[in-house]
Amino acid sequence: MNKFMQVLENILLPLADKLNNNRYLTALRDGFMVALPLIIFGSIFVVIANFPFLDHIISKDAYTAYQNALGPASAATLSIMGLFVIIGIGYKLTEHYGGEAIYGAVVALAGFLILTPQVLDKVTGVIPTFTLGAQGMFLGIITAFVAAELYRFFVNKNWTIKMPNGVPGAVSRSFSALIPITLTLTVFLVVRILFSYTSFDTVQNFIYTIIQEPLTKLGSGLPATIVAVLLIQVFWFFGLHGQIIVNSVFDPIWYALNDENLKAFQAGTELPNIITKQFVDSFLVGMGGTGMTLGVVFLIFLIGRSRQIKELGKLGGPAGIFNVNEPIIFGLPIVMNPLILIPWLLAPVVVTIITYVAMSTGLVPPPAGIIVPWTTPVIINGFLATGNHWQGGALQLVNLLVVMAIWWPFLKILDKNYYETEKKGA
Template identity: 75%
Template sequence: MNKIMNVLEEVLLPIADKLNNNRYLTALRNGFMVALPLIIFGSIFVVIANFPFLDQVLSEEAYTAYKAALDPASAATLSIMGLFVIIGIGYKMVEQRGGEAIYGGVVALASFLILTPQVLEETTGVIPTNVLGAEGMFLGIFTAFIAAELYHFFVRRNLTIKMPEGVPSAVSRSFSALIPITFTLTIFLVIRVLFSLTAYETVQNFIYTLIQEPLTALGSGLPATLIAVLLIQVFWFFGLHGQIIINSVFDPIWYSLNDQNLAAFQAGEELPNVVTKQFIDTFIVGIGGSGMTLAVIIAIFVVTKSRQLKELGKLGGPAGIFNVNEPVIFGLPVIMNPLILIPWLVAPVVVAIVTYFAMSSGFVPKPAGVIVPWTTPALLSGYLATGNNIMGAVMQLINIAIVFVIWLPFLKVLDNQYYREEVSVDTNDKNSAATSTSTTTA
């Protein structure tokens, strides 16, 4: 066991450290965080617009009007989420370098719009919303990275207009950004023209055909998902935030798959993907946090006898309900604890496999594309994520039971160890107290 841990530590820790400190992955992660409130807002109204049985309670005319009134909430957020991510990435990229971050965001957005086809069927001057969402996500990410780097490059070369003293700072900053933005956008305009001369016609088609489509197909499969889930657990075991590290790489894929399901759900069509952002967040991480430790807390209350674990259960229980599990990770502890390495790694993988096949077979509905806030308690989150279907909550109950069973023997071993240590300490304390009393009497 020690040899395996040493090998994992020597191989994985340097990789994780590089990923965690990579400025592009950091900007990507933070860019999604900028978009998250808007995404959640849109998801809330998707849920409200699709309450079960409303179509049976309301008349057809009233139901149509109800949907029409609420649909703009998701159309203005979820359907064009790529735009918000692009602004966030550009902003964070320039902010990291100490520049005028807002210009990083707007130059990234403008560069993306220059590359985006502005034709819908035979109508020109119109941008299809699908290319502003999942379909354009990868182009948006690459564009934001390159645009922010170009903008910063021109600023660093002092290719700016210096305004005289006394000019308002807002005006001065605007003119300072003029030349770097002009050069950056000109480069993207040239790229658009060059691609129009190729068989792909647009950069959008090129990126989607050669990069996004293959990666999305890979990320939607079970093998890649299991690798991602396993790596999350391994990084956490060594004290690194596995969720942040792995999400930095997989979020563009998972969000794209999520958006495809949402479009199908809203259109009343069959959902195409099992693996989505909500598959990971709701049915694995969203059951107590990374490692699905809500089941561990339940097991602590049911079977343990050591004071240490019982106090940990009291401390971690309320937080675990809302999927915050740092008390368990650091209090059990999970980090570098060989006694719980096996259940820590195995349980989420088993749950991912069971959930995948339950959804593939139709026993449980696939995630509907609704982004459920990560702090939503289990059962409610499963119900919402599957388009207000009770089987989503049932699936989460099954997953809790699976984790409970896998953890049980290992938790008992840990509990027995803590209990023996506590009994030993109590015995020593009693002996010390008795000795002290005898000495005083004498």
């Protein structure tokens, strides 16, 4: 066991360090964090707009009017979430370089809009909202990276307009950014013109066909999800924030899948994806935090004998209800504890498979694309994530029992060791 752990440590710690310090993955993660409050706002109103049984209580016309009144909340946030992510990435990456972050944000947004076709059903001067959401997500991310890098390059070349002393700072900075922004956006304009002569017609079509569609299909499958979940668990075992590391790679895929489900849910059609952002956040993380340690807390109260374990349960219980599990991870401890490596890795994989099978067979509806705040307690979380279906909450309860069953013998051994140590000490 010690040799195996040493091999894992030698391989994973350098990898995790590189991923944590990668400026692009950091900017991507922080860009999604910028968009998160807006996404949650839109999701809350999707839940309210589709409140269960309301369509049976009021008339059809009143229900339609009710949904239309609340519709702009999600249309102005969830449907165009790509725009907020682009702004966040451009801002954070430019800020990392020590540049004027606000100009990095706006040049990223403008570059994306230049590459986005502004035509819908032969009507020019309009931008289809689907290009600003899931379908345009990957192009937006790439554009934000390239725009921020080009802007920094031109600034570092000192291709700027220097204003004399005495000119207000805001005016001086605006003129200083003029040439770098102009050159950066010119590059994007040239790219758009060149692609208009290809079979793809637009950069959007090229990125979606060549990159986004294959990656999305890969990320929507069970094997890739199991690998992602395992990596999250392994990184956390070594004291590294596995979700930050792994999610920075998978979030663009999971959010795109999530958005597809949301559109289908709002349209009343069949949900196309099982694996989405909310699949991971609600049915894995949303049960006490990473590793679903709320099940461990319940076990502590059921079988705990040692004072250390009992006190940990009292400390970690209230936080675990709201999916905060650092007290358990570092207090049990889970980090670098070979006694619990097997349940720590096994339980999330088993739950992932159970959840996928339950949804693929129709026993439980797939996630409806609604972003549920990560602190939402278990059962309520599953109910909301599946579009107000009780089966979502029931599945979380079943998964919690599965986690407890897997952890039972290992926690029993750990508790016994602590109990005997305490007896000797007494």
